[in-house]
Every structure is written in structure tokens, then in C-alpha cells.
Amino acid sequence: MASFSLILIRLSLVAVLLTASFCQLKAIGVREAVDDAVGEQREFDYFNFALQWPGTQCKNTRHCCPSNGCCRGSNAPTEFTIHGLWPDYNDGTWPSCCKKSKFDEKEISTLLDALEKYWPSYRCGSTSTCYSGEGLFWAHEWEKHGTCSFPVVRDEYSYFSTTLNLYFKYNVTRVLNEAGYLPSNTEKYPLGGIVSAIQNAFHATPKLDCSKGAVNELHLCFYKDFKPRDCIIERSPENDNYFSSSSCPKFVSLPVYMSSGVDDATAAIPWILENEPL
Numbered sequence: 698m699a700s701f702s703l704i705l706i707r708l709s710l711v712a713v714l715l716t717a718s719f720c721q722l723k724a725i726g727v728r729e730a731v732d733d734a735v736g737e738q739r740e741f742d743y744f745n746f747a748l749q750w751p752g753t754q755c756k757n758t759r760h761c762c763p764s765n766g767c768c769r770g771s772n773a774p775t776e777f778t779i780h781g782l783w784p785d786y787n788d789g790t791w792p793s794c795c796k797k798s799k800f801d802e803k804e805i806s807t808l809l810d811a812l813e814k815y816w817p818s819y820r821c822g823s824t825s826t827c828y829s830g831e832g833l834f835w836a837h838e839w840e841k842h843g844t845c846s847f848p849v850v851r852d853e854y855s856y857f858s859t860t861l862n863l864y865f866k867y868n869v870t871r872v873l874n875e876a877g878y879l880p881s882n883t884e885k886y887p888l889g890g891i892v893s894a895i896q897n898a899f900h901a902t903p904k905l906d907c908s909k910g911a912v913n914e915l916h917l918c919f920y921k922d923f924k925p926r927d928c929i930i931e932r933s934p935e936n937d938n939y940f941s942s943s944s945c946p947k948f949v950s951l952p953v954y955m956s957s958g959v960d961d962a963t964a965a966i967p968w969i970l971e972n973e974p975l
């Protein structure tokens with residue numbers, strides 16, 4: 698008899714314990730749900746630093762306006778410029794619009810001169826933003842990509858200053874110039890040679906994108922501690938372009954954009970603007 702009531706006591710103890718841990722589980726569940734509402738996407742794996750080649754970008758310019766970097770006459774960019782710093786996943790996808798942090802130009806007022814020069818837009822229209830409809834190119838990059846670079850980059854100012862620092866440290870234009878790949882409207886360069894020049898300089902493999910045989914973008918990739926790493930290259934089965942994306946042929950050009958400023962608008966190239974590479 699005594700042992701039976703002991704079992705009863707034990708059973709009820711177990712019940713109390715089970716109930717307690719169930720409540721605890723529920724409490725954890727609630728906390729997770731709250732976190733999820735702020736940022737549903739898991740932490741990124743690496744940074745993809747996207748650069749644009751002005752010569753190619755500007756060939757697609759059909760209109761000039763003050764915000765378009767192609768339309769600055771002799772001040773138009775002649776080096777690779779910044780497209781953005783993108784947190785990516787190793788599986789080839791990426792998080793976007795991770796936190797409700799609306800772009801505020803005031804936060805980066807001390808960087809604006811550098812941003813105008815090295816991070817220009819090559820378009821006249823506004824770009825989409827996550828929470829404020831449309832806005833500046835910088836607003837698009839911060840809201841869509843920058844907000845996902847947490848916890849490495851924690852705020853808007855750090856996003857832009859970190860990206861500028863990478864740009865100064867890894868001067869792709871210089872590396873290509875020193876390897877003999879100079880801007881030209883007649884030369885074609887072996888894609889493999891351009892890739893090797895970057896590999897030798899930074900000890901990591903870049904990814905290139907082309908438009909009509911001309912280099913359009915060049916991407917450098919970094920671990921979360923900003924050490925260079927190989928970019929992830931989608932291999933195409935049709936062409937055996939093992940080191941770069943299928944949009945580049947084996948020989949590519951680095952065109953020069955001859956801009957004479959806003960009055961040059963009538964001479965705009967009649968190519969249709971391709972889908973925005975954002």
C-alpha cells in the first residue's frame with residue numbers, strides 16, 4: 698500500500714515537472730515569434746561586393762539628368778564604381794529588406810562627396826526601396842541589402858563607410874590597368890586573363906557579368922571578417938566557362954564612355970535599357 702501511494706506522489710511530481718517545462722517551452726516559442734517579426738531571414742554567409750563598369754553602364758544611358766553619373770562630361774567616372782555590398786547565402790540566394798530601417802541621407806552627410814564620386818547611379822529614374830516606395834540608388838542598396846548585413850554591419854553609416862573602405866582597399870581598376878587591361882573601344886581581352894589578374898592581386902576569384910560582350914559588373918567576395926574569398930560562380934552547361942558567369946564570352950571589352958555632358962543627350966545610344974541588374 699505504502700509503495701502505491703509513493704508511486705502516486707512520484708507520478709504527480711512528474712506531472713508538475715512536465716507542466717513546468719511545457720510552460721517554459723511556450724515562453725521560448727513566444728520570444729522567437731517576436732524576433733521573427735523583426736527579421737525573418739537567417740544570417741547571411743558572405744559579402745558580395747558589386748562594382749560597375751561605367752563604360753558599359755553608360756552605353757545603356759538614353760537620357761541625361763543631374764543624378765546620372767554618365768552625364769558629368771569630363772567628370773564622368775572612368776574607373777569601376779560601387780554598385781553595392783550584398784550579404785549573400787552560399788546556396789546562391791540572398792536575404793533582402795531585413796529590417797525596417799528607412800534610408801536617411803542625414804546619417805551619411807559626411808560621406809556624400811565620396812558617394813557621389815564613387816557610388817554614382819547610372820540612371821535617371823528612382824529605384825525601388827523596401828519601405829519608402831522609391832528613392833535614391835543608395836536608399837535601395839541600404840534598405841534591400843544593407844539591412845541584411847547584421848550583425849557585421851549594424852547601421853546605415855557603417856554600411857556606407859565599410860563599403861567605401863573596401864572600395865579604396867581593393868582597387869580593381871588599378872589591378873586591371875597594371876595587367877595591361879586598359880579601357881578601349883577596340884581591344885578585346887581574354888576573360889581568363891582578367892580573372893587571373895584579380896586572383897593574383899587579391900587571392901580570390903571574382904565573378905564578372907557582361908552585357909553584349911562588354912564587362913558590365915565585377916564582383917569581389919569577402920568572408921564576414923572582410924578577408925577575400927572566392928565568389929560563387931554559376932556554371933553554365935552550354936559554354937565551358939568554368940571561371941565566370943555565362944553572360945561573359947571568352948574575350949571581353951572594357952569600353953570607354955565618351956561623354957560630353959548633359960547636352961550630349963541627343964547622341965544617346967539607341968539601345969534599350971536592359972532589366973536593372975539589382
Ligand SMILES: *[C@@H]1O[C@H](CO)[C@@H](O)[C@H](O)[C@H]1NC(C)=O
Pocket residue numbers: 776864865868870871874
Ligand atoms: C585606383 O587606381 C587608379 C589607378 O592607379 C587611380 O587612378 C585611382 O585613383 C584609384 N582609385 C581609388 C578609389 O583609390
